[in-house]
Amino acid sequence: MKLRFDTDEYINEIFKGSLTQQQIIRKFKLNYGLILTEGNIQSSMQAIFVEDGALNMSLYEGQPIVYLNINDLQPADVCINFPIAEMAYKGDLLESFSKCADNDNDSFGHFFAGKILVGGKLFIKEFSSATQTQKDILKFYLFHVNNSSKYSIEIQFNNLFSLNLLPKIVTLDGGELDTYDKLIKWMNDLYQNKIIDIISYDLIPISQLRHSTLSIDDLNTFYERQPGVTKFEKKLSLEEWVGDEVYSNLMSWTEDFHLFQGLIVNEDYEIKISKKIVVDFVEIPKVNINNKSYQRNIKPLTNLEDILISNNIFSIKDLSAFPFIKNNFRDYGDYIHILFKCERYEILLDKDLIKPTKEFEQAIESALNSTKPLKILRDILNEYGHLFPQRIILGSSLKNILPSNSIPVVDLEKLAFDDLNISYLLTREGEVIEINNLSNWIQNTDNSLEIIEFDNIIPLYKILEVEQQKKIDDILKNDFRIIMTGITDLKDLDNNDVMHYKRINLNSESSLGSEDYKVFGSIISEK
Incomplete structure (x- = not known):
């Protein structure tokens, strides 16, 4: 993972000047503890740290992160994090926290975040039950759409296979990206910083704050935890997960051949x-x-x-x-x-x-x-x-x-x-x-x-x-067609003639390509 540091510059780059450091701390409740429930992470009722501490932010420049075989008895079995930035908050402990009882977890939570990743998160449902070809095509789409949006480059490739033929892609808030246009819009919004959610926490037990003589900088991170993910078996970069399928799957062959x-x-x-x-x-x-x-x-x-x-x-x-x-x-x-x-x-x-x-x-x-x-x-x-x-x-x-x-x-x-x-x-x-x-x-x-x-x-x-x-x-x-119909009069004919000729003018759309045609008609008296 590559990080770039300059908090004020990156706050302005990501939030377009719409939020100050203090507003970011309040928005993400960075000075609060965290309560873990089954499949969910929520902020504690009361803050742990003062609000005027130091916020450090760094831009994330690495690959998206893929988590495989997540959760038990859940339809989603792959999660992909698309980090934009990393944040870490450090502040003095509030007096109310320092004086509270050790078991007051409902008020202050069980953990606090040593650091967080913000960006976007996608879940892939029923991936493990898909065919290998479906998996390869989905990987191809995700890889190329991510690169196209992130680096603002035009990548020409075929959206021949509709996303509704592939494992379902679901956003953190439950929205389904079931069309190619929806996936591109979500990815463009992400890299234009219109999607900024907390996608990962590095958690530290609050007990270390109460009983350790170490400073916050020296406390050991307990473990990584993410919204919507209770466990995972394997963690890969997007590039590692996609592997050779980027170059040798049905999508690539469709383009090449x-x-x-x-x-x-x-x-x-x-x-x-x-x-x-x-x-x-x-x-x-x-x-x-x-x-x-x-x-x-x-x-x-x-x-x-x-x-x-x-x-x-x-x-x-x-x-x-x-x-x-x-x-x-x-x-x-x-x-x-x-x-x-x-x-x-x-x-x-x-x-x-x-x-x-x-x-x-x-x-x-x-x-x-x-x-x-x-x-x-x-x-x-x-x-x-x-x-x-x-x-x-x-x-x-x-x-x-x-x-x-x-x-x-x-x-x-x-x-x-x-x-x-x-x-x-x-x-x-x-x-x-x-x-x-x-x-x-x-x-x-x-x-x-x-x-x-x-x-x-x-x-x-x-x-x-x-x-x-x-x-x-x-x-x-039988390549015969009626090319024109109509009515024409038979005026000015000489009754003494045995044969009569009548000229029929064709419109421009009814021109004849050969002499292989027939004219049918009936003589109708007006009387």
Whole structure:
């Protein structure tokens, strides 16, 4: 813990000149004793020290403090203190205290505070029963929001997972921070000194004041006690508690790899990840640890299949089942992909865990109600994506591409590296890894995670509600729409003519993109 000393300067910095030293002593009752009850700390009825003693204050510049496994039979099992400052008060004993009986604890309390920490305090409920993924995401949010507010820096990261999917965060006064905005506001208020509560006491028994010949400076601190916390098993800094999860959890992967966004297939069959967030989460995705390494040999039959393999898509061979994508392809040359994959994490994203974002739903609805739904739907999906993977594998991979005439005519999947007569493979960046050095490479793969497979891929529009899906399916079967209705007169026609022509002027919103249209009408007499 780092402290900076200059009481008058820090009183002004924290309290913005609104309180004097004497007012701070009265506000926090620093000259009173303390009475401990079950889960609570309250000031004694009478003061112990005079009010005109010395107040020492120092700013706290260390990490927030995390207390684990707090209390018994309580829903909150983690407490986090966010200290702003430390205070210590020293004053002469009041005559009324010096002359009172030793057992007058109701009037003067059992303890007094050798020092106090002021700042903010959060409790986390049901943390121990949460999944590891939920814990990691919550730690990530707390760590980054704390740093962003404390150091006034802009940290861009995704608030993809709603706080109501995570263990509950509760303030000292019982308020629930169940949204991302509420958490940010609480943290900003804390570091703007709008939240100043006593969050921790270092207690000294009053009996030491009565019977010790030592000065207050030399008295031994009895123990640490906090409002709302009766006991704890472990005490860590926030950074220690968060640990490596800051860098290697689902939140970080979401940022680094743009997970849970659609895959766009352009006209040249280049596949890229959309920049648009397309889903909100109903539940946290399941993350499994997969520690397995294996070789895979694949011979693509078409140019499209080769492109899919190069983009880590192995479960589909063509795109005929995916609308809004042209499916022109040509035969691929006689080449074989030799892959070596080290799987580390499997992320499962069933449709029941997600819902489309409001922005995506509204864009689709607008397209469905337009006069050119198919064209506008295609434009929307060109931006949001055509494919959506429900299973993503993170790990590391190596590859090489060989002409098929250099490979024995046997079961391709059973061929090992020795059978293929290759001495090296390549990383995604083109680094050469010798076959005889694979063991060392495998041991270092945790430090270089990448997406090595997209699987269980569905058309992106299939994440929409059933009603919108059905409308899109109907449009794909029959893209006819009524683009204009109206009434026009048939004046000035020559009754001697066998055929009559009537010009219909379209408005700007009803312009025709092709000659594939039909006009229907009825002749109605005004008589």
